[in-house]
Amino acid sequence: MFLRHLEYLTALAREGHFGRAAAACWVSQPTLSDGIRKLEAEFGVAVVRRGNRFEGFTPEGEQLLAWSRQLLADREQLLAQFGRTSHEGLTGQLRLGAVPASLPPVSLLTGPFCERHPGTALTVLSLTSDEILRRLTDFELDAGLTYLTDEPLTGFRTVPLYDERYLLLTSENGDFAGRSEVGWAEVARLPLCLLTPDMQNRRILDGLFHRAGVTVTPRMETNSISTLCSHVRGGRWASVIPQAWLCLLGVPPGTRVLPLTGPTATSTVGLVVLDRDPPPLVASALLHVAEGLDLQRSLDDLVPAGTFAASGSTAAADDAPDLSR
Numbered sequence: 001m002f003l004r005h006l007e008y009l010t011a012l013a014r015e016g017h018f019g020r021a022a023a024a025c026w027v028s029q030p031t032l033s034d035g036i037r038k039l040e041a042e043f044g045v046a047v048v049r050r051g052n053r054f055e056g057f058t059p060e061g062e063q064l065l066a067w068s069r070q071l072l073a074d075r076e077q078l079l080a081q082f083g084r085t086s087h088e089g090l091t092g093q094l095r096l097g098a099v100p101a102s103l104p105p106v107s108l109l110t111g112p113f114c115e116r117h118p119g120t121a122l123t124v125l126s127l128t129s130d131e132i133l134r135r136l137t138d139f140e141l142d143a144g145l146t147y148l149t150d151e152p153l154t155g156f157r158t159v160p161l162y163d164e165r166y167l168l169l170t171s172e173n174g175d176f177a178g179r180s181e182v183g184w185a186e187v188a189r190l191p192l193c194l195l196t197p198d199m200q201n202r203r204i205l206d207g208l209f210h211r212a213g214v215t216v217t218p219r220m221e222t223n224s225i226s227t228l229c230s231h232v233r234g235g236r237w238a239s240v241i242p243q244a245w246l247c248l249l250g251v252p253p254g255t256r257v258l259p260l261t262g263p264t265a266t267s268t269v270g271l272v273v274l275d276r277d278p279p280p281l282v283a284s285a286l287l288h289v290a291e292g293l294d295l296q297r298s299l300d301d302l303v304p305a306g307t308f309a310a311s312g313s314t315a316a317a318d319d320a321p322d323l324s325r
Helices: 002-015 018-024 029-043 059-084 107-116 129-137 200-211 225-233 243-249 281-291 295-300
Strands: 048-050 054-057 092-098 120-126 143-147 156-163 166-171 193-195 220-222 239-242 255-261 268-274
Touching: 002 018, 002 029, 002 059, 018 029, 029 059, 054 059, 092 129, 092 281, 107 120, 107 281, 107 295, 129 143, 129 268, 143 281, 156 281, 156 295, 166 243, 193 200, 193 225, 193 239, 220 225, 225 239, 225 243, 239 243, 243 295, 268 281
Parallel strands: 092 120, 092 143, 193 220
Antiparallel strands: 048 054, 143 268, 156 268, 166 239, 166 255
């Protein structure tokens, strides 16, 4: 029951509401409140600041919450360890958070993982890079797929997977018909559909436009990749997309992709896990699978032949780093 009470505590932190936390734990609100009071009696300290509603945790409650998350994560580690010794192989739940820009190619990673470990279950959540790091620290995720460039990643283990390259997706018969490449300043004049400024992908693009000496004002913004893709498919808008999106979008009929000249991005996307000893089994297994993949080459194979060869500012596929080592 003690571990169950710790689950109540972490659910309350996650939901920020007694009723929702109780529902998440499949118990009544009085049962959850009673469990937290038993924790307070056990340790002789107040854990929750109470009023008419949940008002947060006391300093002692914050300390207990941190230990609760780690203890529950260690319990899951033990369960997975015993499962690994059974005839079923590795078992357990892999919780993966991914920045939206990395979602289209995520199956290139999760597919091989599930094939190698059929006894596992998988949850993939679309999250911002900050949310991924926070949830990893709080033991709410096992791994994250996020940007490795310019991120505060102390205390994490990382595996680079691919460098984010950018392409203009535009009408086949539009302003750049017959062109083999296009500059960022030219692209800024198009009716663009881009992600919203709170997305790191958008912040990277804004920085590249700024380095080209222009400020971009999109005609349409969205925080949904599927919404962006559907608008671009309609042919009315253009967009600057990571080549990884071709896993989802392809090159829609009536459109073409062009490499961008001028400033180039150096953003690397990769896996992030907590640097723990011993490492969680499911996270360790995912890292092992990732280290044996060459996602850069897989993504380059999606781009029409000759796209990057036309531009001296973007590396060709043969120059992509070998991530299989």
